[in-house]
Amino acid sequence: xxxxxxxxxxxxxxxxxxxxxxxxxxxxxxxxxxxxxxxxxxxxxxxxxxxxxxxxxxxxxxxxxxxxxxxxxxxxxxxxxxxxxxxxxxxxxxxxxxxxxxxxxxxxxxxxxxxxxxxxxxxxxxxxxxxxxxxxxxxxxxxxxxxxxxxxxxxxxxxxxxxxxxxxxxxxxxxxxxxxxxxxxxxxxxxxxxxxxxxxxxxxxxxxxxxxxxxxxxxxxxxxxxxxxxxxxxxxxxxxxxxxxxxxxxxxxxxxxxxxxxxxxxxxxxxxxxxxxxxxxxxxxxxxxxxxxxxxxxxxxxxxxxxxxxxxxxxxxxxxxxxxxxxxxxxxxxxxx
Amino acid sequence: xxxxxxxxxxxxxxxxxxxxxxxxxxxxxxxxxxxxxxxxxxxxxxxxxxxxxxxxxxxxxxxxxxxxxxxxxxxxxxxxxxxxxxxxxxxxxxxxxxxxxxxxxxxxxxxxxxxxxxxxxxxxxxxxxxxxxxxxxxxxxxxxxxxxxxxxxxxxxxxxxxxxxxxxxxxxxxxxxxxxxxxxxxxxxxxxxxxxxxxxxxxxxxxxxxxxxxxxxxxxxxxxxxxxxxxxxxxxxxxxxxxxxxxxxxxxxxxxxxxxxxxxxxxxxxxxxxxxxxxxxxxxxxxxxxxxxxxxxxxxxxxxxxxxxxxxxxxxxxxxxx
Ligand SMILES: Nc1ncnc2c1ncn2[C@@H]1O[C@H](COP(=O)(O)OP(=O)(O)OP(=O)(O)O)[C@@H](O)[C@H]1O
Ligand code: SF4
Ligand SMILES: [Mg+2]
Numbered sequence: 001x002x003x004x005x006x007x008x009x010x011x012x013x014x015x016x017x018x019x020x021x022x023x024x025x026x027x028x029x030x031x032x033x034x035x036x037x038x039x040x041x042x043x044x045x046x047x048x049x050x051x052x053x054x055x056x057x058x059x060x061x062x063x064x065x066x067x068x069x070x071x072x073x074x075x076x077x078x079x080x081x082x083x084x085x086x087x088x089x090x091x092x093x094x095x096x097x098x099x100x101x102x103x104x105x106x107x108x109x110x111x112x113x114x115x116x117x118x119x120x121x122x123x124x125x126x127x128x129x130x131x132x133x134x135x136x137x138x139x140x141x142x143x144x145x146x147x148x149x150x151x152x153x154x155x156x157x158x159x160x161x162x163x164x165x166x167x168x169x170x171x172x173x174x175x176x177x178x179x180x181x182x183x184x185x186x187x188x189x190x191x192x193x194x195x196x197x198x199x200x201x202x203x204x205x206x207x208x209x210x211x212x213x214x215x216x217x218x219x220x221x222x223x224x225x226x227x228x229x230x231x232x233x234x235x236x237x238x239x240x241x242x243x244x245x246x247x248x249x250x251x252x253x254x255x256x257x258x259x260x261x262x263x264x265x266x267x268x269x270x271x272x273x274x275x276x277x278x279x280x281x282x283x284x285x286x287x288x289x290x291x292x293x294x295x296x297x298x299x300x301x302x303x304x305x306x307x308x309x310x311x312x313x314x315x316x317x318x319x320x321x322x323x324x325x326x327x328x329x330x331x332x333x334x335x336x337x
Numbered sequence: 338x339x340x341x342x343x344x345x346x347x348x349x350x351x352x353x354x355x356x357x358x359x360x361x362x363x364x365x366x367x368x369x370x371x372x373x374x375x376x377x378x379x380x381x382x383x384x385x386x387x388x389x390x391x392x393x394x395x396x397x398x399x400x401x402x403x404x405x406x407x408x409x410x411x412x413x414x415x416x417x418x419x420x421x422x423x424x425x426x427x428x429x430x431x432x433x434x435x436x437x438x439x440x441x442x443x444x445x446x447x448x449x450x451x452x453x454x455x456x457x458x459x460x461x462x463x464x465x466x467x468x469x470x471x472x473x474x475x476x477x478x479x480x481x482x483x484x485x486x487x488x489x490x491x492x493x494x495x496x497x498x499x500x501x502x503x504x505x506x507x508x509x510x511x512x513x514x515x516x517x518x519x520x521x522x523x524x525x526x527x528x529x530x531x532x533x534x535x536x537x538x539x540x541x542x543x544x545x546x547x548x549x550x551x552x553x554x555x556x557x558x559x560x561x562x563x564x565x566x567x568x569x570x571x572x573x574x575x576x577x578x579x580x581x582x583x584x585x586x587x588x589x590x591x592x593x594x595x596x597x598x599x600x601x602x603x604x605x606x607x608x609x610x611x612x613x614x615x616x617x618x619x620x621x622x623x624x625x626x627x628x629x630x631x632x633x634x635x636x637x638x639x640x641x642x643x644x645x646x647x648x649x650x651x652x653x654x655x656x657x658x659x
Contacts, residue, residue, distance in 0.1 A: 232438070233433065233435060233438040233439045234438065234439060234440055234441040234442065236394055236433070236439070237433060237439045237440065237441070237501075237504075238441070238452075239394055239422075239425065240392055240394060240425055240426065240430070240431045240433070241425060241426035241430070241452070241453045241456070241504065242421075242422045242423065242424065242425035242426030242427060242453075242456060242457065243422075243426070243452055243453070243456055244422070244456065245422070247452065247456075251441075251444070251452070252441055252444075255443060255444075256441070256442065256443060329443065330442075330443050331443060331488045331490075332442065332443070332488070332490050335490065335491075
């Protein structure tokens with residue numbers, strides 16, 4: 001697998017860049033963590049003491065060196081707010097956000113791709129216009145607003161959805177033993193159907209609120225890519241060969257449209273992961289979004305750095321996955337690499 | 338005996354943002370069983386549009402204005418998409434002009450041939466691969482086992498062309514529409530392919546509509562040749578007679594502009610004037626602006642067909658003979 005190795009090597013420059021940028025970025029944050037940490041009763045001397053203890057009195061290059069050395073040891077520092085190692089906090093909370101984002105994406109894909117394909121088979125028809133209008137409307141509302149509306153309708157009015165108290169109503173259910181950190185998966189591993197159903201039910205509304213936002217880009221790129229491949233010479237050849245409609249649509253047109261769709265999916269996923277913040281607030285979701293917000297409010301350098309770094313690494317990984325997927329979809333990509 | 342393919346008074350326009358393109362007008366043409374009919378004409382004369390219309394694969398902007406196209410008893414203009422899909426690939430096959438883009442870029446060429454065989458040939462699954470390889474071997478693709486696994490981008494243009502031909506011939510169609518089947522092939526391969534097509538016409542009674550720029554090739558392989566100009570068929574005659582005794586001024590100029598039998602119409606500049614803009618109002622004879630023999634009678638509507646002999650017809654008021 002020379003291709004994977006090459007791509008992995010190719011991520012190194014971006015990783016270095018990310019480390020530098022996150023370091024500088026968090027130092028550009030307003031607020032003085034030493035003052036925050038020393039507490040409201042602190043005087044100049046005790047603040048200076050805290051600053052020295054945190055290493056914040058040293059020059060930026062020295063601080064950066066310390067940062068690198070720590071990183072190399074997997075040490076992202078301690079979060080001032082939780083008192084725990086940042087890495088522990090992140091590992092603790094990341095699965096919640098990933099799980100939510102994943103389900104949001106599944107929802108958006110399950111709806112957006114068929115819509116795009118359908119619209120592409122009848123361009124400029126009524127169906128096409130309805131698809132376009134509805135996904136645009138869905139994208140026009142802020143996700144937290146959609147979230148609140150959905151909670152109001154499905155929990156408050158209809159009582160169909162469970163109370164929005166986070167990943168699991170801990171009064172009624174106990175979280176499954178941690179394996180992956182994703183409740184749906186862990187409860188399945190534990191063979192606990194009740195908890196599985198309950199955690200799935202908790203996911204529905206936040207995943208839809210988040211996913212509605214991703215519907216538009218997915219449906220649009222699917223439509224555009226399908227219109228192009230349905231109008232291509234090779235689709236005409238397939239029709240000239242009398243192949244069945246389903247075969248032309250899937251094997252010929254859709255597979256050729258898959259490459260741009262996969263690219264957009266990668267982008268949408270990282271975008272959703274980043275826009276979890278508000279949805280996590282609305283649904284009491286204990287994810288990294290909520291963590292990042294409190295870290296920024298507290299000028300918690302280490303936590304913010306850790307968060308940004310992790311997001312950047314995730315982003316790079318995601319791109320790697322999309323690139324690998326591209327080689328599966330399109331042999332020409334493999335060849336060029 | 339009724340013709341395998343008959344096109345009668347067929348007219349087709351394209352509705353575009355820049356006006357209506359009168360791409361075909363009153364086109365009539367027939368191909369008997371086992372016959373090879375050539376269609377020649379300058380670039381833009383409507384040869385490909387005619388081919389797509391026969392396949393029932395017109396562009397979405399195309400509007401049929403009148404006429405009929407019948408293939409093996411089926412009315413191609415009114416048949417349902419399902420009925421068309423039933424004959425395409427099996428009874429009616431086409432070789433497209435641009436082989437590189439006409440193949441699915443992300444599917445092995447062998448699999449693309451298999452797709453057609455699976456659909457039409459009624460073969461057990463385990464024979465598909467062998468049959469696909471045999472189809473590749475028939476068009477003289479060297480090392481067909483290996484080429485079966487190739488993607489189009491791994492093959493040369495000529496090789497893609499041969500794959501395209503293998504696909505079209507895979508199910509031994511009744512009618513083959515070949516749009517420039519041998520452009521881009523070297524002379525030897527060209528002869529191999531054309532001989533194969535001729536053999537299939539003679540032995541399996543396959544009919545062929547051969548679209549080409551190459552008058553020499555048309556003369557060598559075709560039974561009859563139709564000459565197209567600006568969306569009209571202007572002359573149709575047995576191949577040898579058309580080449581030796583053209584009756585339409587345009588045919589004569591085409592021949593005069595073709596110094597050796599092997600040269601193609603493509604590279605010629607010596608035909609005076611150019612094709613008229615098909616979006617404008619056109620005179621009954623679309624060649625009149627370029628014609629030295631033009632006289633007032635040429636502008637009278639309608640422009641009739643004249644039968645010079647039972648097999649030689651020309652659409653000209655003042656033909657060169659007869
Ligand atoms: N989809 C379309 N929309 C508008 N006009 C078209 C369309 N397809 C073809 N035409 C026009 O129809 C005319 C005939 O085109 P056609 O492709 O049949 O020429 P051709 O004889 O095959 O030429 P060539 O030898 O270059 O292949 C041209 O004037 C072309 O511009
Ligand atoms: S009809 Fe008249 S103008 Fe047209 S080709 Fe014949 S002689 Fe020329
Ligand atoms: Mg053409």
